[in-house]
Amino acid sequence: MTAPILSVKDLSVTFDVRQQGAWPWTPARKLHAVNKVNFDLKPGECLGVVGESGSGKSTLARAIVGTVPTSGGQILVDGRDLASMSPEERRVHRRDVQMVFQDPLAALNPRMTVGEIIAEPLITHEPNTPRAEVKKRVSELMERVGLLPNLINRYPHEFSGGQCQRIGIARALILRPKLLICDEPVSALDVSVQAQVVNLLMELQRDFGLSMIFIAHDLSVVKHISDEIVVMYLGTVMEQANARTLTTKPSHPYSQALISAVPIPDPVLERARPRAVIEGELPSPLNPPSGCVFRTRCPKAQASCAGDRPALLDLGNDHTVACPFHEEVDVLAAAV
Amino acid sequence: MYPDKAKMESLVEATELAEVRGRSLWSDARARFIRNKAAVGGLIILILILAFSLFGQVFQAWSNEAIDWKLVGRVTQIGGPSFENGHYFGADDLGRDLYARVVQGTGISIMVGVVGSLVAVIVGTLYGATAGYFGGRLDNIMMRTVDVLMSIPFMFVLILMLVIWGRSITMLFVGIGLISWLDMARIVRGQTLSIKNKEFVETAVAIGVRPFTIILRHIVPNLLGIVVVYATLLIPGLIMAESFISFLGLGVQEPMTSLGALIQGGSKQMLYGAWWQIAFPLFFFLATLFAFTFVGDGLRDALDPKDR
Numbered sequence: 001m002t003a004p005i006l007s008v009k010d011l012s013v014t015f016d017v018r019q020q021g022a023w024p025w026t027p028a029r030k031l032h033a034v035n036k037v038n039f040d041l042k043p044g045e046c047l048g049v050v051g052e053s054g055s056g057k058s059t060l061a062r063a064i065v066g067t068v069p070t071s072g073g074q075i076l077v078d079g080r081d082l083a084s085m086s087p088e089e090r091r092v093h094r095r096d097v098q099m100v101f102q103d104p105l106a107a108l109n110p111r112m113t114v115g116e117i118i119a120e121p122l123i124t125h126e127p128n129t130p131r132a133e134v135k136k137r138v139s140e141l142m143e144r145v146g147l148l149p150n151l152i153n154r155y156p157h158e159f160s161g162g163q164c165q166r167i168g169i170a171r172a173l174i175l176r177p178k179l180l181i182c183d184e185p186v187s188a189l190d191v192s193v194q195a196q197v198v199n200l201l202m203e204l205q206r207d208f209g210l211s212m213i214f215i216a217h218d219l220s221v222v223k224h225i226s227d228e229i230v231v232m233y234l235g236t237v238m239e240q241a242n243a244r245t246l247t248t249k250p251s252h253p254y255s256q257a258l259i260s261a262v263p264i265p266d267p268v269l270e271r272a273r274p275r276a277v278i279e280g281e282l283p284s285p286l287n288p289p290s291g292c293v294f295r296t297r298c299p300k301a302q303a304s305c306a307g308d309r310p311a312l313l314d315l316g317n318d319h320t321v322a323c324p325f326h327e328e329v330d331v332l333a334a335a336v
Numbered sequence: 337m338y339p340d341k342a343k344m345e346s347l348v349e350a351t352e353l354a355e356v357r358g359r360s361l362w363s364d365a366r367a368r369f370i371r372n373k374a375a376v377g378g379l380i381i382l383i384l385i386l387a388f389s390l391f392g393q394v395f396q397a398w399s400n401e402a403i404d405w406k407l408v409g410r411v412t413q414i415g416g417p418s419f420e421n422g423h424y425f426g427a428d429d430l431g432r433d434l435y436a437r438v439v440q441g442t443g444i445s446i447m448v449g450v451v452g453s454l455v456a457v458i459v460g461t462l463y464g465a466t467a468g469y470f471g472g473r474l475d476n477i478m479m480r481t482v483d484v485l486m487s488i489p490f491m492f493v494l495i496l497m498l499v500i501w502g503r504s505i506t507m508l509f510v511g512i513g514l515i516s517w518l519d520m521a522r523i524v525r526g527q528t529l530s531i532k533n534k535e536f537v538e539t540a541v542a543i544g545v546r547p548f549t550i551i552l553r554h555i556v557p558n559l560l561g562i563v564v565v566y567a568t569l570l571i572p573g574l575i576m577a578e579s580f581i582s583f584l585g586l587g588v589q590e591p592m593t594s595l596g597a598l599i600q601g602g603s604k605q606m607l608y609g610a611w612w613q614i615a616f617p618l619f620f621f622l623a624t625l626f627a628f629t630f631v632g633d634g635l636r637d638a639l640d641p642k643d644r
């Protein structure tokens with residue numbers, strides 16, 4: 001087995017939340033955005049992370065790129081612990097891990113031209129590159145992601161959402177990073193554009209030999225592109241398996257619910273299939289349920305679920321699930 | 337009817353190869369500014385006044401220091417505006433040419449305003465952006481310092497400084513420069529707080545751009561709009577402050593002059609019927625203030641993203 005390019009061990013991220021008008025000396029409340037998350041990513045593979053908004057998946061991404069401080073655990077990129085690096089080493093190391101953001105326009109500085117935006121990582125990490133070379137590489141990459149290179153002097157607000165996302169992708173790829181983290185890269189886009197961007201990402205992943213983390217709240221998008229899928233709920237991993245197992249034979253009640261939320265384009269099958277609907281709202285992460293965090297909405301919850309937090313059970317074949325009452329449900333294989 | 341194939345190809349080539357020049361937010365703003373009549377009017381007046389203060393000397397028949405002995409003692413009777421003796425704006429109570437003095441005074445008043453506001457732009461922007469971007473304790477220390485400085489009654493301190501270290505134009509610049517950036521620092525810090533949470537700043541952090549480069553490349557250009565507006569609106573305030581101090585007799589000293597000093601001189605003579613001694617400086621004073629204010633308002637409307 002090859003060594004993982006990224007391995008996340010017991011990663012936790014907590015935020016201090018201060019109440020409005022509280023005394024300065026009252027301790028801040030802790031918000032556990034990410035709670036003891038573990039996974040490995042093999043080189044050249046794509047890991048999908050799925051969960052509702054508020055499940056901590058974006059925070060997880062930000063912790064890996066390092067824009068959010070971690071409060072526990074380790075992030076190893078290529079076997080090196082990010083926390084043990086000096087700030088300058090860390091800064092230099094950032095070239096290997098790049099990110100694509102959810103809101104394509106907000107991620108582009110409105111006062112810079114597209115060329116400047118895409119070239120920024122290059123200029124930052126290889127400041128001595130001659131200008132002609134920078135321009136050549138930017139143009140090549142623009143062409144590669146499906147933008148006309150003659151638009152190089154345009155400004156972001158002159159582009160559509162899908163084009164902005166291509167600009168963001170080009171910027172993330174100009175340094176040929178080892179790891180690309182896509183934080184809901186398509187959820188702000190029109191449905192028709194989503195597929196194009198996902199296809200582009202898949203092509204680029206193959207051509208550049210990228211390892212990728214692909215985050216989305218929509219399982220139907222993730223399963224196309226991912227080799228492995230992690231399902232998160234309230235900052236905790238619920239189930240992890242390879243994409244095929246997870247989408248066809250999910251074991252965790254939450255994954256099953258997520259999958260049944262994906263509509264099937266065939267009305268007959270759609271009506272006939274079993275549904276596990278989850279009700280209620282996502283509990284506040286400031287005050288998560290004891291034991292299994294999903295128990296307030298779980299259709300199979302038992303009294304014992306409120307006790308200890310369920311451990312991740314290994315079902316073999318790299319399939320883990322955090323529920324002692326898991327059972328395999330065969331979703332219609334063609335369904336999703 | 338088919339279009340000429342060669343022509344079509346050259347057209348295709350032309351559209352493909354020519355790099356399209358983008359429409360920057362600045363050029364959008366310029367278009368909006370030009371549509372604003374009051375602002376353009378203000379800008380034209382401002383340019384005229386600037387030209388007057390820079391090139392007005394070319395037309396003057398008398399230097400600003402020369403005394404016209406023919407008029408001494410009889411200024412109120414025969415010192416009025418007249419083209420025959422070369423005193424277009426009349427003479428002041430000492431018999432000096434008022435035109436030459438208004439040219440000089442306008443120049444100095446505008447210079448005080450512009451220099452003060454430049455200091456505000458440079459110091460205030462960098463200070464505010466640094467405090468806002470780094471946040472935390474640094475922000476606290478930096479902004480509390482500003483609060484403390486602001487709580488000092490500035491006019492009082494400025495007058496004290498001028499009394500202690502002598503009345504000189506340098507002192508005036510130093511004094512006005514010292515206080516003008518405080519408001520700017522606060523405004524810029526507030527803007528920085530909202531800009532630094534934008535995703536493009538986070539992207540820059542993730543890329544590994546150094547913090548000061550982020551401030552200069554990503555933060556400052558995005559708050560330049562508000563800085564420009566505020567700086568333009570600050571100029572009339574500073575001109576007014578200078579005039580007030582000069583009016584008290586503490587500002588610019590003879591033989592230099594400013595609009596405030598001229599108005600002060602003119603106000604004393606008004607009772608004796610020498611209306612021109614206050615009318616001309618006051619006209620230029622008000623015109624300058626209005627012009628700057630209109631231009632500032634126009635800039636704000638043009639640069640304000642909410643109107644889009």
Ligand code: SF4
Pocket residue numbers: 253254292293294295296298299300301302305310322323324325326
């Ligand atoms: S542990 Fe209990 S509450 Fe949690 S998912 Fe399993 S059955 Fe549901």
